[in-house]
Amino acid sequence: xxxxxxxxxxxxxxxxxxxxxxxxxxxxxxxxxxxxxxxxxxxxxxxxxxxxxxxxxxxxxxxxxxxxxxxxxxxxxxxxxxxxxxxxxxxxxxxxxxxxxxxxxxxxxxxxxxxxxxxxxxxxxxxxxxxxxxxxxxxxxxxxxxxxxxxxxxxxxxxxxxxxxxxxxxxxxxxxxxxxxxxxxxxxxxxxxxxxxxxxxxxxxxxxxxxxxxxxxxxxxxxxxxxxxxxxxxxxxxxxxxxxxxxxxxxxxxxxxxxxxxxxxxxxxxxxxxxxx
Amino acid sequence: xxxxxxxxxxxxxxxxxxxxxxxxxxxxxxxxxxxxxxxxxxxxxxxxxxxxxxxxxxxxxxxxxxxxxxxxxxxxxxxxxxxxxxxxxxxxxxxxxxxxxxxxxxxxxxxxxxxxxxxxxxxxxxxxxxxxxxxxxxxxxxxxxxxxxxxxxxxxxxxxxxxxxxxxxxxxxxxxxxxxxxxxxxxxxxxxxxxxxxxxxxxxxxxxxxxxxxxxxxxxxxxxxxxxxxxxxxxxxxxxxxxxxxxxxxxxxxxxxxxxxxxxxxxxxxxxxxxxxxxxxxxxxxxxxxxxxxxxxxxxxxxxxxxxxxxxxxxxxxxxxxxxxxxxxxxxxxxxxxxxxxxxxxxxxxxxxxxxxx
Numbered sequence: 077x078x079x080x081x082x083x084x085x086x087x088x089x090x091x092x093x094x095x096x097x098x099x100x101x102x103x104x105x106x107x108x109x110x111x112x113x114x115x116x117x118x119x120x121x122x123x124x125x126x127x128x129x130x131x132x133x134x135x136x137x138x139x140x141x142x143x144x145x146x147x148x149x150x151x152x153x154x155x156x157x158x159x160x161x162x163x164x165x166x167x168x169x170x171x172x173x174x175x176x177x178x179x180x181x182x183x184x185x186x187x188x189x190x191x192x193x194x195x196x197x198x199x200x201x202x203x204x205x206x207x208x209x210x211x212x213x214x215x216x217x218x219x220x221x222x223x224x225x226x227x228x229x230x231x232x233x234x235x236x237x238x239x240x241x242x243x244x245x246x247x248x249x250x251x252x253x254x255x256x257x258x259x260x261x262x263x264x265x266x267x268x269x270x271x272x273x274x275x276x277x278x279x280x281x282x283x284x285x286x287x288x289x290x291x292x293x294x295x296x297x298x299x300x301x302x303x304x305x306x307x308x309x310x311x312x313x314x315x316x317x318x319x320x321x322x323x324x325x326x327x328x329x330x331x332x333x334x335x336x337x338x339x340x341x342x343x344x345x346x347x348x349x350x351x352x353x
Numbered sequence: 354x355x356x357x358x359x360x361x362x363x364x365x366x367x368x369x370x371x372x373x374x375x376x377x378x379x380x381x382x383x384x385x386x387x388x389x390x391x392x393x394x395x396x397x398x399x400x401x402x403x404x405x406x407x408x409x410x411x412x413x414x415x416x417x418x419x420x421x422x423x424x425x426x427x428x429x430x431x432x433x434x435x436x437x438x439x440x441x442x443x444x445x446x447x448x449x450x451x452x453x454x455x456x457x458x459x460x461x462x463x464x465x466x467x468x469x470x471x472x473x474x475x476x477x478x479x480x481x482x483x484x485x486x487x488x489x490x491x492x493x494x495x496x497x498x499x500x501x502x503x504x505x506x507x508x509x510x511x512x513x514x515x516x517x518x519x520x521x522x523x524x525x526x527x528x529x530x531x532x533x534x535x536x537x538x539x540x541x542x543x544x545x546x547x548x549x550x551x552x553x554x555x556x557x558x559x560x561x562x563x564x565x566x567x568x569x570x571x572x573x574x575x576x577x578x579x580x581x582x583x584x585x586x587x588x589x590x591x592x593x594x595x596x597x598x599x600x601x602x603x604x605x606x607x608x609x610x611x612x613x614x615x616x617x618x619x620x621x622x623x624x625x626x627x628x629x630x631x632x633x634x635x636x637x638x639x640x641x642x643x644x645x646x647x648x649x650x651x652x653x654x655x656x657x658x659x660x661x662x663x664x665x666x667x668x669x670x671x672x673x674x675x676x677x678x679x680x681x682x683x684x685x686x687x688x689x690x691x692x693x694x695x696x697x698x699x700x701x702x703x704x705x706x707x708x709x710x711x
Binding site for chain 1: 365366367369370552555556559560561563564566567569570571573574575576577578579580581582588592636
């Protein structure tokens, strides 16, 4: 009964460990996504609430990344609607979704290899620059002011993620763990309301995972950013997230707090396998 | 020791975002500018202007233009010659239709017309990439040359099919036509080079430049983090063509004076400018200058060595020249695929530590 209240109700509440969770920010209703004859996502509904850390988990090929791509506007679902802040989202290009305040990182790092760390992060602020090309061409008042304001905002993020030492380094030269961090910085530079993280800890050692977990919690805490993340490390997922969606073969098989999901028989079957008779 | 950033502190982001963050670079830049503007005009002669400096400056503009499109935005173009022709013919039509308007305005307008044409031919880039786009721009090259040959309105129905630049004055001095002094030719080209380089630098270090580079490095990720690919690609085509158009206008009006389109702006011109940016360095303004200098100077230097120093016959040297230029291009691409600009960067990194590298 309590679970239903959390799932459907739009009223803010406080979690067991005292975290403030707001109303529904993004509501996905009956999303179905097909690639030719393959149904990658089969009529899935779930929501993301203001200020929470929402995890999407599931075995490989469950459709988690496709789900994230639907949210960020890269895939257009054949059926279903996306509601953002209470209004139905019209068909949009990915960059328009980004400018609505949805930023993301990628499973396989998608940084701009030919650019410096600083330029990569500055690219994240694309939506905040208003001056037109002519003004930029002569580097006049407004262009310069916006550039410097952006730089200041970016420097705050650089401080926050402790990557001061590499700000002028070309991204191609960085080790994997730092690239992941720069990618997070680029997403944060957009000052998003909703941050999507696609396997932020894939391929990291324990120490790097701990660092990254701390950054995710701090982002959520200090900037109040809502976070939806895909992750395979169950320990991390259960510790970080407020609510978890479990997917398997494109279906939703569980949704709730980490404890509820952990004890859900269908989830256990999906992860451990079940005897077919 | 000689070249270092130690002690060169920045206290504001404005200072850190300068074109030349290091004081030493700034001094070097201003010395270069002083020599180019205040010394060379007084010592220049016809030979230096017509065989070295004027073509170098004009090709530098074209190379900056192509570098914006190919080096910064990653869209390969083989249509540079065609777009230079658009600039040249636009300039010619403007010069003959509005003889009272200053030639400087005509040249800028010619650039603007080329920008529109370039953006139109850039539309396929929204759907196709890489080699396929290169072929599409090749089509632009052939179409434009054909158009300027076929439609006699473009060359004012002249019997030869050529266009030739009438004499035009800037501040009382002829800058086009046969009686143009060498220093005036040089100065008008230098003016446009400076203008284009400053604009290109400002655009590439700011937001629009980052959106180009983002599209170049990973277009899908760029779109997802908020870059409008339509806008980024079309502005790259437009800005690039603007510069290429100015280069074409100068090439016709100031440098050659009379032009036959297939000869002056054929496919070989497209390849020449492409070689310049590859040898100079993709995605670098300095590289555009270096590549232009390399490909303009090299034949002249080889000819001087062959004919004047070694005393070989001229035709033999001319053939050797082709072989040597070709071999050098291959050598360069193998040894340093990122071009002269990268060599310069490496040299600067070494100089920072020299003579105590540890």
